Amino acid sequence: MPDWWGVWTDQDYYVLGAILMLVLCSLLTRCGYALLGDYLPLSDTVRRALRYAPAAALVAIIVPEVLPWAVGGWPRVDLRFFALLVGALVFLRWRSTVALILSGMVTYWGLMFLVR
Amino acid sequence: MVPRVSWQWPSAVLRRGFAAGARDALPGFVAGGIWGFVTGIAMVKSGLSENMAVLMTLTVYAGSAQLTSLPLIQAGAPLWLILAAGCIVNMRFIIFGAAMHPYLRHFNWKRRLMLGFVTSDISFVLFMTRYGKRPQPARDSQLGYFLGIVVPGWFNWNLASICGIYLGAMVPDSWSLEFAAILALSAIVLPLLRERPMLISAASAGIVAWMAQGLPLRLGLLVAVVVGILVGMVAERQLSARRGRRS
Numbered sequence: 001m002p003d004w005w006g007v008w009t010d011q012d013y014y015v016l017g018a019i020l021m022l023v024l025c026s027l028l029t030r031c032g033y034a035l036l037g038d039y040l041p042l043s044d045t046v047r048r049a050l051r052y053a054p055a056a057a058l059v060a061i062i063v064p065e066v067l068p069w070a071v072g073g074w075p076r077v078d079l080r081f082f083a084l085l086v087g088a089l090v091f092l093r094w095r096s097t098v099a100l101i102l103s104g105m106v107t108y109w110g111l112m113f114l115v116r
Numbered sequence: 117m118v119p120r121v122s123w124q125w126p127s128a129v130l131r132r133g134f135a136a137g138a139r140d141a142l143p144g145f146v147a148g149g150i151w152g153f154v155t156g157i158a159m160v161k162s163g164l165s166e167n168m169a170v171l172m173t174l175t176v177y178a179g180s181a182q183l184t185s186l187p188l189i190q191a192g193a194p195l196w197l198i199l200a201a202g203c204i205v206n207m208r209f210i211i212f213g214a215a216m217h218p219y220l221r222h223f224n225w226k227r228r229l230m231l232g233f234v235t236s237d238i239s240f241v242l243f244m245t246r247y248g249k250r251p252q253p254a255r256d257s258q259l260g261y262f263l264g265i266v267v268p269g270w271f272n273w274n275l276a277s278i279c280g281i282y283l284g285a286m287v288p289d290s291w292s293l294e295f296a297a298i299l300a301l302s303a304i305v306l307p308l309l310r311e312r313p314m315l316i317s318a319a320s321a322g323i324v325a326w327m328a329q330g331l332p333l334r335l336g337l338l339v340a341v342v343v344g345i346l347v348g349m350v351a352e353r354q355l356s357a358r359r360g361r362r363s
Contacts, residue, residue: 004167015168017195022176022185025202026233030178033213034220034232042214048352049345050207054180055308056321056344057204058301060337061184063322064329065298071330080295087299088306097303098150104299108292 079115083108133260134267137242141265144238148269149276151300155179156280158297161289162186166281173277177233177270180304181206183297193334204341212240219247219258231262236273239265312355317348 066081087104159169181202309315321344328336
C-alpha cells in the first residue's frame with residue numbers, strides 16, 4: 001500500500017485487522033482492570049498462574065524462529081540460534097539490552113558472512 | 117460512593133510530582149527509546165508498509181505484543197490467534213492493573229481508561245516502588261508522578277518507533293534487521309527466568325513450541341503457553357513442598 005488513498009489489497013486489510021486486534025488487546029489488558037476492577041476479584045491461584053504466561057508465550061515465539069522445523073523436513077538449527085546464544089550470554093554478563101541486540105546482530109552478520 | 121477528586125491542572129504539587137516521575141524514569145526512557153526504535157525497524161522489515169507501521173505504533177502502544185504479532189502476521193495466522201497471543205504477552209498488564217487499581221479507582225471512567233492505556237512496565241515498577249507501601253493515597257502528587265512517567269514515555273516511544281520505521285525502510289533487507297526484534301524479545305524473557313519454577317515453565321514451553329511448530333495456524337504457541345503455565349504451577353508446588361520438608 002503506497003498511501004492511504006491507493007488501492008488496498010487483501011494483505012492490507014489483513015494487516016489492518018491485525019492492528020485492530022492488537023488495539024483491542026491493549027484495551028482489554030491495560031484498561032480492563034482500571035475500568036472494571038471493582039467487579040473483578042482475581043483469586044490468588046489465577047494470579048499465580050498468570051505470572052507464567054508471558055514468559056511461556058515469548059519463549060514459544062522465539063524458539064520456532066531460531067530452531068525452525070518445516071513440515072516434512074528435518075529440524076534445523078538456524079544461524080540465528082547461535083547469534084541468540086551469544087547475545088544471551090552477553091546479556092547475562094552485562095545486563096544490557098543494547099549489548100544483547102548489538103552482539104546478537106554482529107554475531108549473526110559474522111556467521112552469515114562465513115557461511116556464504 | 118467514591119468521591120471524585122478535582123484538581124486544577126498546573127497545581128504545584130502535581131508539577132513537583134511530574135518532575136520527580138520524569139526524573140526517576142529517565143534511564144527507562146533511554147531503554148524505551150531503543151526498544152521503540154527496534155520495534156519500528158522490525159515492523160517494516162517484516163513486511164508492514166510504513167503507514168501501517170506508524171498506525172500500529174500510535175494505536176497499539178505495546179512493544180512486546182507488537183513484536184510477538186510480527187511473525188504471526190508474516191505467517192498469515194488467523195486474526196483471533198493474533199489477538200490471543202497479544203493478550204497472553206500483555207497479561208502482565210492485568211496484574212499491573214489489579215495492583216494499581218486502588219490508586220486509580222476514584223477517577224471517572226474516561227480518566228481511568230486513559231491512565232490505564234498509557235501504563236507501561238516502567239511506570240508500574242517505579243510507581244509501586246514509591247507508593248506501594250503507603251496505605252493512604254496522596255492523590256495529587258501520585259497522579260503527577262504517574263503522569264511524569266507515562267506522558268514523556270508515550271512521546272519517547274512513539275518518536276523512537278517512527279524513526280525506526282523510516283530508517284528501517286531505507287536499510288536493505290540483507291541486513292536482516294528484523295532479527296533485532298527476536299533479540300529484543302529475549303531481553304524481556306531472560307530477566308524473568310531468575311526463579312526456578314519460571315525457568316522450568318519457560319523451558320517446557322520452549323520444548324513444546326519446538327515440537328508443535330508444525331501445527332496449523334501457529335497453534336503450537338497456545339499449546340506451549342498452556343503447558344508452560346501448568347508445568348510452572350506444578351514446579352512451584354513441588355519446590356515449595358521440598359523446601360518445607362527440609363526446614
